[in-house]
Amino acid sequence: MLFSQEAAWQRLLLVVVAALALTACSSVDGEAPQPVQSPNDDYQYRYLVLDNQLPVLLISDTDAPKAAASLDVMVGSGDNPSGRGGLAHFLEHMLFLGTDKYPDAAEYEQYITEHGGSRNAYTSFEHTNYFFDINAEFLPEALDRFAQFFIAPRFDAQYVDREKNAVQAEYQMGITSDGRRGLDVLQEVMNPEHPFSQFSVGSLETLADRPDSSIREEMIAFYNKHYSANAMRLVVLGNESLDELEALVTPMFNAVPNRDYQPPQIEAPLFKDADLPLLVQVEPQATSRSLSASFQIPDFRDDYHVxxxxxxxxxxxxxxxxxxxxxxxxxGLAESLSAGAGLGWRGGALLSINVTLTEAGAADYDRVLQLIFDYVAMLREAGPQQRLYEEQSALAALSFRFREESSAIGYVSALSSGMHYYAPEDILRGPYIMDDYRADELSSLLEYVRPERALVVFTDKTAMTDRKSQYYEVAYSAQTLAGERVAGWEVPVEPAVFALPAPNPFIAEDVSLVAISEDNPEIPERRLEQQRQTIWFQQDDEFRIPKGALYVNFRSPLVGGTPENAASALMYTNLLQDSVNELTYPALLAGLNFSFYKHSQGVSLRLSGYTDKQEVLLAQLVEAIRSPQFSEDRFENIRRNMIRNLENAVAKRPSSQVIDDLREAILYGQWGEQAIINGLKQLSLEDLQQYSTAFWASATAESLLFGNYTAGAPASLATTLEPLLASGEPVSLPPLEVLKLAPGENLQYTVAVDHSDSVIAWYLQGGGNSYADRAATALAGQVTKSGFFQQLRTEQQLGYVVSSFSWAQLDVPALVLLIQSPSHSAPEVSTAMSEFMARVPGELDAAQFERHKAALVNDLRRPDKNLWERAEFYWQSIAKKQYQFDDKQRLADTISGVALDDWLAYFQQHFLHQAHSLQVVTAGRWGKFPDLGAQRLDSAAQIKADHARYVIQ
Known part of the structure; x- marks a missing residue:
C-alpha cells in the first residue's frame, strides 16, 4: 500500500506542476505582475494600481449573468478609539445612508434590489468589507453609487440616532449568543493594551454624544483618517472586457482620496507572559460544554508559501x-475537535484547539489537557514530516488546479480581503500555495504550544465563576495557574496512544476526464429501475472536472410518521456517521466528501468530489452499514449530545426560533425540539438496532450519478447497494403534506422565547400551489423586500432583523414578513407590518414592476455556476418528481407573463382582503399580542389538527 501511495504522489505532483506551468505570471504593459490563475478558470484577470494607490483586481466573465464588486478597507473594530467601542461598525452602517451624489438614504438599497442584486458589509477586528452583486448590465450605475461611499458620504445627522439604535438592536440580539458572550469574556481578560480588547459591536452607551464631542464628529474624523485609497483593495467582476472594466473603474475610483494611511503594527501581546497560563471558566447561556487551549504565535500571514x-x-x-x-x-471525553489560527493581527495570531466535551470530559478536563499536550509532545518528538507537508501541499494545489466557480459576490469579497496579504501574482492562488517546506520554521511553531503559554477556556454550567463581564453580563472567572496542576498536563500518557497520520488511501490517482458517450442524455435519465432501486444518470459535459455527485435517497415510511421514528432516524444517522468518522476523514482531506443524514421521507447518503476513489469509499461505507460497530458508550454520549443541542435551541437568535416554530406549524411530519428530545430520552441501543433492521427491510433506494462517470457506473452502483435492500415489492410511503390555509383565515400562534425582544413572523400563504400562484407570490417577495427593510428598519427603527421574503415550502408559496424588535411591542410591530402591506399597491409603478420581474427571471434563468449546483437542482427535481427538470424555466416563463394589473389584483385578494394568514408571535418583555381578531393557538399540533392540507405526491 505504501509503495502504491508514493507512486500516486509522484503522478499527482506531476499533474500539479504541469497545471501551474500553464498559467505563468505575466504583466500588462510591463506595469504590474498579473495573477496566476487555475487552468480550470476561464475568467480573465487584470491587476492594476490606480494613481491614488488603490490596488484593483478586474475580472471579466463575458457570460456572467451577475456582476459583483467588493471593497475592503484595512480598518476594523481593533482600530476603535479608546472608549468608543463599535465606532468602526457604526461607520459601516452609516456609509449606506446617502452620498453627495446620491443623497436619498434608500436609493442604493432600492437600486440594487430592483435590478436583481443584494448588498451587505461586515466589520471584523482588522477589516471592513463592503460588497454587492447585481444583474450584469447594471454594473456601471451600481458601481457609481458604490464608489461614492468612499468619495463623498453624507453622514446625515438625521440618521445618526437611527443607526445607533440599529447597532444597539444588533448588540441586544447577541445577548443570548454564546459566541458573542465568549468573545466578551475573552476581550475582558486579554491585555487591555491590545486593541482587540475593545468592545466590538457598539451600543447606545459607547456611541453616545459627549459634552465635548458628538459621535458624528468622531465618526467623520475616523473615516477621514482610515478610509484611505492606499489602505483599500477593490475587486470588480463584470461581463465587460478587461479594457472596458478598466475604463469604467479608473475614473470612478481614482476620486477616492489617498490619505496615505499606514495601519500600525501591533506591538502589545494579546496576553502578557506574566498572566499565563490562564484558566478562564465561563458559564454559558446554552447547555454547552467545551474546552479551548489557545497559544500566541507569530503572524505567519506573510509566510504564505510555508x-x-x-x-x-x-x-x-x-x-x-x-x-x-x-x-x-x-x-469518552469529547464529541468533536477543531484547530486553527482563527484570530490574527498585525504582529501575531492565536492558535486554538477547541474541544466539544462530553459530561465526563467536563468533569475531568485536566485529563483532556493532558492528552492535548501529550499529542503535541509526540509531534515535537517526531519532528516535521516532509511526507505530510507534501501531502497537504499537493492536495491544496490540486484544489487550485480544479478550482470551481462560486457565487460572484462571495468570490469578490474574499479576494478583496485577501489582496492585503498576497503578492499580486498570488492573489488567486495564495490560499492554496504551500510549496516551501522549512523544517526549522515548523519546529519553532511547536515551541509556542506549551502549558506555560496556554490560555485555557472551560465553558460549562458547572464553571466556577466570581464576576460578570461588562457588556453581556457573562458569569466567569480568570485565574493564573502554576505548580502541580500545570505540571500534570505534561505527564506522559502511558502507554503511548498517539501516532502520525498514515498515508492517505483516498487520494485521487486518476484525474483524467472520461469520454462522453454518444448516448449521453441532455437531462438525467433512468438507467436502472427495479422493485427497490432506481438510478438516474448523466455524464457532465459542461463543467468537465474529474469529480462527480453520487447521491442516494433511502426512503422508508419509518422516518416521519411519529416523533419517535424521527428521533430514531436522527439518532441512527448520527451514530452511523460517527462510527465511520475515522474512515471518512482521510477521504475528506483528499477532496472526497461524505454525509449521511435524515430528511422527511428517509435518509440520504451523499458522496461528492473526485470520482477516482468514490467506489472504494462507497464499498467500505456499505459494509459499515451492513455490519455496524455501535458501542454502548458512544451511543450514550451521542444521545446526550443530541439532546443537549436540541435543548440549546433556546440560545438561538429569537427570530430563528420563531421561524423554526413556523416551519413546524405548516409541515406535517415536522416535529419540535421537545418531541424529538422525548423520543431520544426513551431510546436504547437495543431499540435503535431493532429500528435500523426494520428501516432497511422497508427501504427503497433512488440514486443520482452526475459528473465524471463512465457509462458502466450505474450498474456498478446498483451492485454495491444491492446488499442493503430487501427483496419484494416496495413499501408505500405516506405523502408529504403542507398546511392549507383558507382564504380569509387568520391564525395567531403564540410561542414562548426566553428573550426580551418581541418577534413576529407573518406567514401569508399564496392562493394555491400552481405556477401562477408561485409566480405571483415570488413577485410579492421581490417587490416588498427593499421597501420593507428601508421603511421599517431604517426609517421606523423597529429592529435589526427586518426582512420580507418569498418562503415556499415543498413548492407551496408564501410571503413571510419577519421582525425582531428590541424597542417595540408585538402589537406595534404588527400594526407597522399591516400598514406597510396596505401601501404596497399604491407605491408601485409600472417601471418598477418590470424591473422586479426582470430581477426574478434573470435569477431563475441564471446558468448553474458549478457541477454541484447543477447536481443539487437535479436531485431536488427528482425528489419532487419533476422529471422534465424544467421547473425553474417554467416558473421564469410564468413570471415573465404576469401583468401589473393582474399582479395587483392577486396581491390585494390573497395578501390583503382575503389573506391566508398565520402570525407566529413571541411577546418579549411587553407580554402583549396583536389583537387582530385572529384565532389564537399555542401549539403547532393544534394548528395542524383537522386542518386542510396540500398533499405533495
Missing part, C-alpha cells in the same frame, strides 16, 4: 486513527 500554522492545525485537528480526537472519543 503556511506553518496550516501544517500544524491539520495535524492537531486530524480525526483519523491515532489522532487526538480518536483518543478523546475512546476515553
Amino acid at each position: 503556511k506553518p500554522a496550516n501544517y500544524l492545525s491539520n495535524l492537531l485537528g486530524h480525526e483519523g486513527t491515532g489522532s487526538l480526537l480518536s483518543q478523546l472519543k475512546a476515553e
Whole structure:
C-alpha cells in the first residue's frame, strides 16, 4: 500500500506542476505582475494600481449573468478609539445612508434590489468589507453609487440616532449568543493594551454624544483618517472586457482620496507572559460544554508559501486513527475537535484547539489537557514530516488546479480581503500555495504550544465563576495557574496512544476526464429501475472536472410518521456517521466528501468530489452499514449530545426560533425540539438496532450519478447497494403534506422565547400551489423586500432583523414578513407590518414592476455556476418528481407573463382582503399580542389538527 501511495504522489505532483506551468505570471504593459490563475478558470484577470494607490483586481466573465464588486478597507473594530467601542461598525452602517451624489438614504438599497442584486458589509477586528452583486448590465450605475461611499458620504445627522439604535438592536440580539458572550469574556481578560480588547459591536452607551464631542464628529474624523485609497483593495467582476472594466473603474475610483494611511503594527501581546497560563471558566447561556487551549504565535500571514500554522492545525485537528480526537472519543471525553489560527493581527495570531466535551470530559478536563499536550509532545518528538507537508501541499494545489466557480459576490469579497496579504501574482492562488517546506520554521511553531503559554477556556454550567463581564453580563472567572496542576498536563500518557497520520488511501490517482458517450442524455435519465432501486444518470459535459455527485435517497415510511421514528432516524444517522468518522476523514482531506443524514421521507447518503476513489469509499461505507460497530458508550454520549443541542435551541437568535416554530406549524411530519428530545430520552441501543433492521427491510433506494462517470457506473452502483435492500415489492410511503390555509383565515400562534425582544413572523400563504400562484407570490417577495427593510428598519427603527421574503415550502408559496424588535411591542410591530402591506399597491409603478420581474427571471434563468449546483437542482427535481427538470424555466416563463394589473389584483385578494394568514408571535418583555381578531393557538399540533392540507405526491 505504501509503495502504491508514493507512486500516486509522484503522478499527482506531476499533474500539479504541469497545471501551474500553464498559467505563468505575466504583466500588462510591463506595469504590474498579473495573477496566476487555475487552468480550470476561464475568467480573465487584470491587476492594476490606480494613481491614488488603490490596488484593483478586474475580472471579466463575458457570460456572467451577475456582476459583483467588493471593497475592503484595512480598518476594523481593533482600530476603535479608546472608549468608543463599535465606532468602526457604526461607520459601516452609516456609509449606506446617502452620498453627495446620491443623497436619498434608500436609493442604493432600492437600486440594487430592483435590478436583481443584494448588498451587505461586515466589520471584523482588522477589516471592513463592503460588497454587492447585481444583474450584469447594471454594473456601471451600481458601481457609481458604490464608489461614492468612499468619495463623498453624507453622514446625515438625521440618521445618526437611527443607526445607533440599529447597532444597539444588533448588540441586544447577541445577548443570548454564546459566541458573542465568549468573545466578551475573552476581550475582558486579554491585555487591555491590545486593541482587540475593545468592545466590538457598539451600543447606545459607547456611541453616545459627549459634552465635548458628538459621535458624528468622531465618526467623520475616523473615516477621514482610515478610509484611505492606499489602505483599500477593490475587486470588480463584470461581463465587460478587461479594457472596458478598466475604463469604467479608473475614473470612478481614482476620486477616492489617498490619505496615505499606514495601519500600525501591533506591538502589545494579546496576553502578557506574566498572566499565563490562564484558566478562564465561563458559564454559558446554552447547555454547552467545551474546552479551548489557545497559544500566541507569530503572524505567519506573510509566510504564505510555508503556511506553518496550516501544517500544524491539520495535524492537531486530524480525526483519523491515532489522532487526538480518536483518543478523546475512546476515553469518552469529547464529541468533536477543531484547530486553527482563527484570530490574527498585525504582529501575531492565536492558535486554538477547541474541544466539544462530553459530561465526563467536563468533569475531568485536566485529563483532556493532558492528552492535548501529550499529542503535541509526540509531534515535537517526531519532528516535521516532509511526507505530510507534501501531502497537504499537493492536495491544496490540486484544489487550485480544479478550482470551481462560486457565487460572484462571495468570490469578490474574499479576494478583496485577501489582496492585503498576497503578492499580486498570488492573489488567486495564495490560499492554496504551500510549496516551501522549512523544517526549522515548523519546529519553532511547536515551541509556542506549551502549558506555560496556554490560555485555557472551560465553558460549562458547572464553571466556577466570581464576576460578570461588562457588556453581556457573562458569569466567569480568570485565574493564573502554576505548580502541580500545570505540571500534570505534561505527564506522559502511558502507554503511548498517539501516532502520525498514515498515508492517505483516498487520494485521487486518476484525474483524467472520461469520454462522453454518444448516448449521453441532455437531462438525467433512468438507467436502472427495479422493485427497490432506481438510478438516474448523466455524464457532465459542461463543467468537465474529474469529480462527480453520487447521491442516494433511502426512503422508508419509518422516518416521519411519529416523533419517535424521527428521533430514531436522527439518532441512527448520527451514530452511523460517527462510527465511520475515522474512515471518512482521510477521504475528506483528499477532496472526497461524505454525509449521511435524515430528511422527511428517509435518509440520504451523499458522496461528492473526485470520482477516482468514490467506489472504494462507497464499498467500505456499505459494509459499515451492513455490519455496524455501535458501542454502548458512544451511543450514550451521542444521545446526550443530541439532546443537549436540541435543548440549546433556546440560545438561538429569537427570530430563528420563531421561524423554526413556523416551519413546524405548516409541515406535517415536522416535529419540535421537545418531541424529538422525548423520543431520544426513551431510546436504547437495543431499540435503535431493532429500528435500523426494520428501516432497511422497508427501504427503497433512488440514486443520482452526475459528473465524471463512465457509462458502466450505474450498474456498478446498483451492485454495491444491492446488499442493503430487501427483496419484494416496495413499501408505500405516506405523502408529504403542507398546511392549507383558507382564504380569509387568520391564525395567531403564540410561542414562548426566553428573550426580551418581541418577534413576529407573518406567514401569508399564496392562493394555491400552481405556477401562477408561485409566480405571483415570488413577485410579492421581490417587490416588498427593499421597501420593507428601508421603511421599517431604517426609517421606523423597529429592529435589526427586518426582512420580507418569498418562503415556499415543498413548492407551496408564501410571503413571510419577519421582525425582531428590541424597542417595540408585538402589537406595534404588527400594526407597522399591516400598514406597510396596505401601501404596497399604491407605491408601485409600472417601471418598477418590470424591473422586479426582470430581477426574478434573470435569477431563475441564471446558468448553474458549478457541477454541484447543477447536481443539487437535479436531485431536488427528482425528489419532487419533476422529471422534465424544467421547473425553474417554467416558473421564469410564468413570471415573465404576469401583468401589473393582474399582479395587483392577486396581491390585494390573497395578501390583503382575503389573506391566508398565520402570525407566529413571541411577546418579549411587553407580554402583549396583536389583537387582530385572529384565532389564537399555542401549539403547532393544534394548528395542524383537522386542518386542510396540500398533499405533495
